[in-house]
Amino acid sequence: MNFHHLLVEFITWFVFCYFLALNVGYLALNGFALRALRRKGQEMFMAELPRAYSGLEPPVSILVPAYNEEASIAAAIRSMLQLSYAEFEIIVVNDGSTDNTLEVLRREFALLPFPEAYRRQIATQEVRQVYRSTRYPNVRVIDKVNGGKADSLNAGINVSRYPLFCGVDADSILQRDSLSKVTEPFLRDPTVVAAGGTVRVANGCQVSGGFLTKVGLPRNMLALFQVVEYLRAFLFGRLGWSAMNGMLIISGAFGVFRKDAVVLAGGYRTNTIGEDMELVVRMHRLLRARRQPYRIEFVPDPVCWTEAPEDLRTLRNQRIRWQRGLAESLTANWGLMFSRRGGVPGWIAFPFMLLFEWLGPLVELGGYAFMIFAFFTGLISWQAFGAFLFVAIGLGILLSASGLLLEEMSFHIYPRGKQLLALGAIVILENFGYRQVNALWRLVGMWRWATQRESSWGAMQRRGTVKDADGAPPPN
Amino acid sequence: MPAPPTDSFVNIAVWTGAIALGVTLLLACQIVLLRVELRRHQRREAQAVARWRPLLNAAIVGEQPPLPALQSHERIHFMRLWVHLQGSLRGDARLALNAMARALGVDELARRMLARAPRDERLLAALVLGHLADRAAWDRLLPLAQAPDSALSLTALWALVRVDPQAAANYLTPLFIERDDWALSHVAGILQQAAVPTAAVLGRILPTLPEERLPRALRIAEALRVPLPGPVLAGALQSGAIAVVIAGLRSVMTPETIAEVRGLLQHPDWQVRVQAARALGRIGSREDAPRLTALLGDPQWWVRYRAAQALRELPALSRADMQAVRASLTDRFALDMLDQVLAEQESA
Amino acid sequence: MDNQQAPAPLVLVVEDDDHIAQVLRFMLERQGYRVTHLADGRAASEYIAAAGAAVALPDLVLLDVMLPYIDGFELVAQARARAEWAAVPILMLTAKNTERDTVRALDAGANDFVIKPFQPNELLARVRRFLKLGA
Numbered sequence: 035m036n037f038h039h040l041l042v043e044f045i046t047w048f049v050f051c052y053f054l055a056l057n058v059g060y061l062a063l064n065g066f067a068l069r070a071l072r073r074k075g076q077e078m079f080m081a082e083l084p085r086a087y088s089g090l091e092p093p094v095s096i097l098v099p100a101y102n103e104e105a106s107i108a109a110a111i112r113s114m115l116q117l118s119y120a121e122f123e124i125i126v127v128n129d130g131s132t133d134n135t136l137e138v139l140r141r142e143f144a145l146l147p148f149p150e151a152y153r154r155q156i157a158t159q160e161v162r163q164v165y166r167s168t169r170y171p172n173v174r175v176i177d178k179v180n181g182g183k184a185d186s187l188n189a190g191i192n193v194s195r196y197p198l199f200c201g202v203d204a205d206s207i208l209q210r211d212s213l214s215k216v217t218e219p220f221l222r223d224p225t226v227v228a229a230g231g232t233v234r235v236a237n238g239c240q241v242s243g244g245f246l247t248k249v250g251l252p253r254n255m256l257a258l259f260q261v262v263e264y265l266r267a268f269l270f271g272r273l274g275w276s277a278m279n280g281m282l283i284i285s286g287a288f289g290v291f292r293k294d295a296v297v298l299a300g301g302y303r304t305n306t307i308g309e310d311m312e313l314v315v316r317m318h319r320l321l322r323a324r325r326q327p328y329r330i331e332f333v334p335d336p337v338c339w340t341e342a343p344e345d346l347r348t349l350r351n352q353r354i355r356w357q358r359g360l361a362e363s364l365t366a367n368w369g370l371m372f373s374r375r376g377g378v379p380g381w382i383a384f385p386f387m388l389l390f391e392w393l394g395p396l397v398e399l400g401g402y403a404f405m406i407f408a409f410f411t412g413l414i415s416w417q418a419f420g421a422f423l424f425v426a427i428g429l430g431i432l433l434s435a436s437g438l439l440l441e442e443m444s445f446h447i448y449p450r451g452k453q454l455l456a457l458g459a460i461v462i463l464e465n466f467g468y469r470q471v472n473a474l475w476r477l478v479g480m481w482r483w484a485t486q487r488e489s490s491w492g493a494m495q496r497r498g499t500v501k502d503a504d505g506a507p508p509p510n
Numbered sequence: 511m512p513a514p515p516t517d518s519f520v521n522i523a524v525w526t527g528a529i530a531l532g533v534t535l536l537l538a539c540q541i542v543l544l545r546v547e548l549r550r551h552q553r554r555e556a557q558a559v560a561r562w563r564p565l566l567n568a569a570i571v572g573e574q575p576p577l578p579a580l581q582s583h584e585r586i587h588f589m590r591l592w593v594h595l596q597g598s599l600r601g602d603a604r605l606a607l608n609a610m611a612r613a614l615g616v617d618e619l620a621r622r623m624l625a626r627a628p629r630d631e632r633l634l635a636a637l638v639l640g641h642l643a644d645r646a647a648w649d650r651l652l653p654l655a656q657a658p659d660s661a662l663s664l665t666a667l668w669a670l671v672r673v674d675p676q677a678a679a680n681y682l683t684p685l686f687i688e689r690d691d692w693a694l695s696h697v698a699g700i701l702q703q704a705a706v707p708t709a710a711v712l713g714r715i716l717p718t719l720p721e722e723r724l725p726r727a728l729r730i731a732e733a734l735r736v737p738l739p740g741p742v743l744a745g746a747l748q749s750g751a752i753a754v755v756i757a758g759l760r761s762v763m764t765p766e767t768i769a770e771v772r773g774l775l776q777h778p779d780w781q782v783r784v785q786a787a788r789a790l791g792r793i794g795s796r797e798d799a800p801r802l803t804a805l806l807g808d809p810q811w812w813v814r815y816r817a818a819q820a821l822r823e824l825p826a827l828s829r830a831d832m833q834a835v836r837a838s839l840t841d842r843f844a845l846d847m848l849d850q851v852l853a854e855q856e857s858a
Numbered sequence: 859m860d861n862q863q864a865p866a867p868l869v870l871v872v873e874d875d876d877h878i879a880q881v882l883r884f885m886l887e888r889q890g891y892r893v894t895h896l897a898d899g900r901a902a903s904e905y906i907a908a909a910g911a912a913v914a915l916p917d918l919v920l921l922d923v924m925l926p927y928i929d930g931f932e933l934v935a936q937a938r939a940r941a942e943w944a945a946v947p948i949l950m951l952t953a954k955n956t957e958r959d960t961v962r963a964l965d966a967g968a969n970d971f972v973i974k975p976f977q978p979n980e981l982l983a984r985v986r987r988f989l990k991l992g993a
Contacts, residue, residue: 043519050522148853149849151847151849151850421520421527425526432533439540446548458538563880567880567885599978603977
């Protein structure tokens with residue numbers, strides 16, 4: 035009898051402490067982000083003034099992997115050409131599309147074959163031909179055998195001419211100053227090797243000509259939840275990590291890297307689902323081991339927008355994939371954790387990711403399941419059960435609210451008061467089901483990773499992981 | 511009989527939850543306050559702009575409208591609008607704007623802001639004083655240029671250069687060389703206005719610089735298109751430090767040092783070979799063609815690329831000559847590279 | 859005998875920076891011109907397509923190069939492709955004073971260019987010159 039009580043006691047305390055630690059950890063991250071934002075906010079108005087001193091920005095090669103994008107690729111590239119940036123080139127990588135993507139590109143951009151002296155810095159699938167646009171001299175297209183997004187990016191790196199490259203998804207919606215904002219850390223600090231841009235939810239916003247014209251909130255409930263989720267977890271959390279130089283993820287939708295650093299690290303890894311995160315973690319690991327001073331930064335300005343999934347099935351698949359990608363990125367780079375020269379990434383960020391992101395779904399759901407089971411079998415009193423729910427949901431609401439506060443302090447992109455109220459309501463509602471279901475999906479992702487479901491993996495590779503199985507793009 | 515977890519658990523959990531909700535309520539209040547403040551700020555800004563824009567426009571076209579007093583809550587908005595216009599205009603319009611600012615007492619205001627305001631206002635004040643070319647602010651701007659904060663120091667530097675280019679060059683050139691966080695492109699942009707005095711100062715101090723500072727100083731000289739004194743350049747090219755050699759090669763614009771450049775084509779470091787090839791493209795003559803052709807077979811891609819481009823740039827080489835070179839190549843890599851560079855030239 | 863006064867010349871200003879656009883409007887209206895202001899490339903493109911029938915053809919166009927959606931060079935090309943616009947003087951406001959951009963501007967069919975930051979009096983003088991030529 036006593037043993038049972040002790041066990042129940044232990045588990046309830048454990049779950050409580052875990053929830054507390056998780057939320058406090060994220061709150062601390064938001065706290066770090068707050069400091070970084072203060073400084074940032076003061077510079078923002080300077081950006082609105084015509085530059086007093088005009089310094090040339092470093093030239094950038096924009097890499098656009100494309101798989102079966104015949105409907106939207108031309109418009110996407112056209113809008114990228116409108117970026118207001120001093121010097122850049124666009125390299126579209128046609129990853130063995132089975133539709134008319136290449137034809138569309140050939141027609142719209144007047145492509146002609148170009149005798150590229152292909153430089154095999156990183157091994158890739160065979161490149162069939164390189165084309166150059168006669169209408170826009172800074173656009174080149176690579177036609178290659180299908181190999182997945184990571185492989186396409188590697189091919190793009192091989193062909194790029196400039197010291198920086200920017201990996202963009204074909205359906206990322208950018209702003210005219212996106213590139214200049216995200217390359218600004220490289221100007222300020224010569225040790226920066228990578229910079230990630232914020233990805234925001236485009237649902238409900240007006241988009242035309244490939245550019246965002248007006249910011250709005252989506253009507254779809256799921257999309258609304260994701261807006262708040264992004265504010266809570268993906269935006270300011272990353273800024274907090276960036277302030278400590280422990281940022282482990284740069285979104286594949288928009289990120290700028292130093293080419294030589296990436297080549298030195300070996301390029302993108304093709305046999306993983308989360309290739310964007312895996313590269314960054316690997317860069318941390320290798321640069322730390324080599325004791326090379328470096329920084330990986332995060333630019334909090336809203337520079338990139340993508341469509342978030344609006345139906346359960348697509349969202350579920352996306353979250354399952356993310357969790358698998360996370361697990362793969364971490365396990366591929368075990369050496370970073372608690373390594374002697376690991377610094378913040380090795381001693382704080384990696385364990386944090388492991389404990390709270392990777393293990394999180396298990397403990398969260400396990401905790402809920404246990405408490406429900408214990409309540410219904412009478413092992414715990416209704417007061418304890420109630421208290422547990424109160425704490426779990428209360429802390430969740432606090433965390434979401436802190437994300438909203440940071441947004442209001444910094445960019446306040448939702449101008450109308452009604453929108454703010456709606457977001458406030460979602461901050462509360464999010465914790466009554468969405469977060470829990472999310473944890474469930476992530477648990478499935480863990481399971482799939484653990485059992486290594488080869489079949490779906492193979493199908494993904496064949497299709498190219500630019501688009502999700504059900505057609506929605508991954509914001510992460 | 512079920513034995514619940516101790517009451518302490520319930521207590522602590524409930525207290526924690528209550529605190530969380532309490533803090534949430536505080537945050538919610540803060541969010542609302544921020545939004546209200548934002549609205550008020552936007553309204554004030556719109557009012558200030560509506561009031562002052564016609565007067566500024568009138569000044570720009572040469573009129574002298576009667577000026578009301580600048581109210582305290584309008585100051586920042588006025589200054590921002592004023593700086594925006596200053597950045598977009600040239601000539602008499604700027605002088606008129608300066609006169610208007612002085613008449614309103616904005617110069618005094620900016621000098622005061624420079625001392626003790628929050629960071630963004632100090633940035634704005636530095637911009638205002640720079641546009642005004644305000645001598646009286648020199649002493650207050652100088653320490654700012656040495657502040658560790660990048661944005662603030664660069665803006666102060668810009669303002670100092672506008673006030674007195676000669677003095678700024680004298681005082682601050684060593685600083686440009688020291689501060690790695692000042693991006694070269696920004697420094698070059700600011701110093702364009704003070705190119706001549708900076709060139710003089712650089713010419714004076716380059717021979718005295720320690721080796722690790724030399725590359726950056728040479729890069730600044732290159733960005734400002736300052737011709738380096740002969741001995742300095744020759745010394746750089748013969749230096750043992752690779753970074754110095756590379757920076758020196760980038761500055762080679764005249765054939766005086768061509769002998770050293772030719773020698774560096776065989777340097778073991780590939781980056782030196784790249785820069786040597788580029789330099790030879792700028793200053794080489796017809797007889798350098800065989801040297802560059804030999805580099806087409808270099809194991810490094812970038813060396814081959816720049817060598818091919820340099821070949822194309824050599825003055826005396828015609829299309830027929832290039833075809834002859836192409837026909838003589840046996841190395842597949844060299845051939846590929848030459849084809850690529852020729853194609854690039856066609857589509858340019 | 860009443861002399862019917864010709865309507866004041868219409869200047870189309872395409873500029874996305876609001877402050878600069880307001881300065882231009884003020885300057886031009888003070889000289890007695892009528893001003894239509896468009897803030898982005900797409901609106902300008904629609905205007906070009908609709909001019910003649912639906913909207914008035916301007917007597918001069920002040921066109922910024924860096925515009926959202928469609929840049930100035932393409933707009934000039936679009937305008938020159940249409941018969942009605944062939945004789946309309948187009949002045950481009952270029953921010954980058956590189957040779958490449960000025961060459962591009964003139965090649966595309968612009969009549970003149972003004973480098974930003976600009977001198978208001980100089981701009982007005984150029985505008986007057988083209989409007990006088992047309993009159």
